[in-house]
Amino acid sequence: MTSSEWLALGIDVGGVFDDDLGRAVLPGKDERLCPAFLGVCMGWSWALHMAQEIVSHQVSQTENFDKSDQIRDKQVAPLLQHGRPVLGIYVDNVAIIGGVPEDADKRMRAVCERFGQLGIPFAVTHGRSQAHLDTIGLRFDFARRELMHKSRRCWRLRLATLALLRRRKVRGSVSQVWGGHVIHHFSLLRPGMSCLHSFYRFIEFAGDNQKVLWPSVRQEMRLVIGLLFLGEAHLGAPIHENVYLGDSSAYGFSLMVTKSSQQEVRQATLHRERWRFIISPPPGLDGHHLGDFRPRGSCLDAGVGTRTKYGQQLLQQAERRPKPVQSWRPSRAPRPLVDVPNSIPTIGPEWDKQDRYTLLVAAPWQHTAEHINIKEMRVLLMGVRRCCRDRSALGHKVLLLKDNLVSVLVNSSRLSDMPLNLRAPLSMALLCNMGKRRTEQTSTSLGMPAAGRSATLSPSSSVNIPMPKRRPYGSSCRVDQVKTNKRGRVLCAKDSAGVLLPRAKQLQCRKVTSNTLARYHSALVEFEKWAKKNRSGMKTHKTLDSSMVEFMRQQYEAGRQSWEGSYLVFGYQLLRHTGLDSACLPESKKALKGWKTGAPGRMRLPYPEEVILDVADFAVDNNNGEAALAISLQLDGYLRPSEAINLTAGQVMPPARKAGRAYSKSWGIVLAPSEEEKPTKTGHFDDCVLIGDIQHEWLGPMLELIVQGKRPEERLFPSLTLASYERLFRDAMQKRFNNCIHATPHSVRHSGPSNDRFHKRRSLQQIQKRGRWASPKSVARYEKEALLLGIWRSIPDSKHAGISARARDLPLKLLRLLQKVPQ
Incomplete structure (x- = not known):
């Protein structure tokens, strides 16, 4: 109908909004007009949203007239306080959680009265307080302070998984629906998502067709069944005091730790980084901010409801919000992903203090060509692994700080294509019952453990979960064979990855340790993957030699260390080669020599004995006599850190004073006694060292004091671990030397030979025997006495006199401490 025809019917059209002009115009008399309904166009989602906002607004009128x-x-989770319960609203359902029954009952009566005044029927499903709350498919168990899925949902998912396993073929779309339920179920136990790996490739391969279910997918389904009933979240889990800070660059990384209070961690975890991303533009934004999202054929301001009170509140919020940055591609309209960078506040300035952090590890990357996001994820996983190794972190929430959003926001359920071994650390976190977060870490959805819809608080019970044990080397063997084989050092490894050696090689491999065998095997696996990818020949020994030379050339150009090539060449010689060693890979050995010349390995510097003894003095000042004595023994006997820490009373040989003067002075230590069948790092037994024979005679009385009353199998230093030993050196470097030098426990073994050589106490042959080195070339690596002067030059001159004085006073101070502390 035309405008004049509408006017004849008594309808004055007036101005009509023009889409092209962007304003209202008066239509002509002969211009045809179509009627339209003026209202809010919404689907089911918008209807639910409007209903929830109406209920939320009316409930807020019953207490403090806000929604805090x-x-x-x-939004930041509200804090449950006395007299102030917390409300959870889901469309037309209202759940009230109070600290005591009176708080929840009082607020529930107020809500009922409010809806009664409005003439809206409101039924209370639970009139009295209860110790659990069932809502939206979840159960809040306030007695145990846990959040879990309803048992009916768990059993239905288990039965559905079993039904899929009974089928031979499964449609890809059906598997995708099942996977969605699994991911939602493990949202309470995010490490459980890591059990799905081949599943994603299967649904992509199958599409909407029926395909035979892969064996790997069946195995993952069985893992899901085993983990279903572990899907719980501990709302009352305490916060661990350790906070880890990691960072990575293109060429190196570092990981640090600091102590924090619970208030600091709670304040830093109020917001989630995921909140900074919104799916659609905020209300009230014009088209020039994010593009024209106004649908064609609508009137001005249609769908926003700017004339309502709620619409005015949204417009005011949009004006205060900073302009977002467009981060979507034009082809992805109409619902872009927008990053609002200032919507999440930064963490507090207390985390920026440099003196509060202790450095755990800092090193260059071996694979510098990797993407920076992968490197940031590796640093994050280092923190997770350290948390899992810390017994005090079991059952706690741990905060990990990162400046990389990809590593913080990464979804652990979809990492099948990343070059990272994420399943191991995630399974460790699952066994240790730990929540790993960043400023992605949040406290519970409630600010404190609660009881609720009308329930009372109860103390949480602590659960002791054992640390996961490492898998034995040679995982293809039976477990009982691993336990009974005491001599088979091949059957245990450091990195829990093993290989079953043929019988012809087992005795030959006994000359090296299991950790070295594991590195040999890893180097060979890496080379075989490279050869398969590059289609390099490996059929004959000559082509294999040529391929290995090319592989090492690429490794050298990539900046890798020469010791990696040594593991490859000599690993093949030991594990695969069956002929003479001299005929094995001749060209590769020549290339390895050139690699070592072009990229010599890094060496730990020796330190003056005054500096090492000053670290022992630092331990004495901290009432750690065991660490101080271990440092002194390690320096005098050229001991490795593990050898000094794990010394037992049976390994210490006291002097025989009644046998004569020659036997009455020195003490002896036997390393790797043959009766224990545990060799040294080089595979030897019964290595002997005399303590205090030329220098440091004061160690004898202290050994006598600490060995007294101990059984032969008892450790001399039961409270000393390698982690605490390394931490002591880090603290000493920071507080005594201001990090101008960086001595470690491994530096002490390098320092002993250099000091003895510098002070002309021992010859090179004596140093070689005392250090238990088979070749003089090994002695040359450790004996670098001229470098001691360079270390003194690195230390400020004002500290030299104090270091020497404390080193001279150490024997008396340590003896007094050991006499005072009961052994």
């Missing part, structure tokens, strides 16, 4: 006590999406 409501649990809302992408």
Whole structure:
């Protein structure tokens, strides 16, 4: 109908909004007009949203006329306090969680009265307080302070998984629906998502067709069944005091740790980094900010409801919000992903203090060509592994700080294509019952453990979960064979990855340790993957030699260390070659010599004995006599850190004073006694060292004091671990030397030979025997006495006199401490 025809019917059209002009115009008399309904166009999602906002607004009128006590999406969780319960609203359902029954009952009566005044029927499903709350498919168990899925949902998912396993063929779309349920189920136990790996490739391969279910997918389904009933979240888990800070660059990484209070961690975890991303533009934004999202054929301001009170509140919020940055591609309209960078506040300035952090590890990357996001994820996983190795972190929430959003926001359920071994650390976190977060770490959805819809608080019970044990080397063997084989050092490894050696090689491999065998095997696996990818020949010994030379050339150009090539060449010689060693890979050995010349390996520097003894003095000042004595023994006997820490009373040989003067002075230590069948790092037994024979005679009385009353199998230093030993050196370097030098426990073994050579106490042959080195070339690596002067030059001159004085006073101070502390 034309405008004049509408006017004849008594309808004055007036101005009509023009899409092209962007304003209202008066239509002509002969211009045809179509009627349209003026209202809010919404689907089911918008209807649910409007219903929830109406209920939320009316509930807020019953107490403090705001929504600060409501649990809302992408908002800071309210803190449950006395007299102030917390509300959870889901469309037309209202759940009230109070600290005591009176608080929840009082607020529930107020809500009922409010809806009664409005003439809206409101039924209370639970009139009295209860110790659990069932809502939206979840159960809040306030007695145990745990959040879990309803048992009916768990059993239905288990039965559905079993039904899929009974089928030979499964449609890809059906598997995708099943996977969605599994991911939602493991949202309470995110490490459980890592059990799905081949599943994603299967649904991509199958599409909407029926395909035979892969064996790997069946195995993953069985893993899901085993983990279903572990899907719980501990709402009352305490916060661990250790906070880890990691960072990575293109060429190196570092990981640090600091102590923190619970208040600091709670304040840093109020917001989630995921909240900074929104799916659609915020209300009230014009088209020039994010593009024109106004649908064609609509009137001005249609769908926003700017004339309502709620619409005015949204417009005011949009004006205060900073302009977002467009981060979507034009082809992805109409629902872009927008990053609002200032919507999440930065963490507090207390985390920026440099003196509060202790460095754990800092090193260059071996694979510098990797993407920076992969490197950032590796640093994050280092923190997770360290948390899992810390017994005090079991059952706790741990905060890990990162400046990389990809590593923080990564979804552990979809990492099948990343070059990272994420399943092992995630399974460790699952066994240790740990929550790993970043400023992605949040406290519970409630600010404190609660009881609720009308329930009382109860103390949480602590659960002791054992640390996961490492898998034995040679995992293809039976477990009973691993336990009974005491001599088979091949059957245990450091990195829990093993290989079953043929019988012809088992005795030959006994000359090296299991850790070295594991590195040999890893180097060979890496080379075989490279050869398969590059289609390099490996059929004959000559082509294999040529391929290995090319592989080492690429490794050298990539900046890798020469010791990696040594593991490859000599690993093949030991594990694969069956002829003479001299005829094995001649060209590769020549290339390895050139690699070592072009990229010599890094060496730990020796330190003056005054510096090492000053670290022992630092331990004495901290009432750690065991560490101080271990440092002194390690320096005098050229001991490795593990050898000094694990010394037992049976390994210490006291002097025989009644046998004569020659036997009455020195003490002896036997390393790797043959009766224990545990060799040294080089595979030897019964290595002997005399303590205090030329220097440091004061160690004898201290050994006598600490050995007294101990059984032969008892450790001399039961409270000393390698981690605490390394931590002591780090603290000493920071507080005594201001990090101008960086001595470690491994530096002490390098320092002993250099000091003895510098002070002309021993010859090179004596140093070689005392250090238990088979070749004089090994002695040359450790004996670098001229470098001691360079270390003194690195230390400020004002500290030299104090270091020497404390080193001279150490014997008396340590003896007094050991006499005072009961052994």
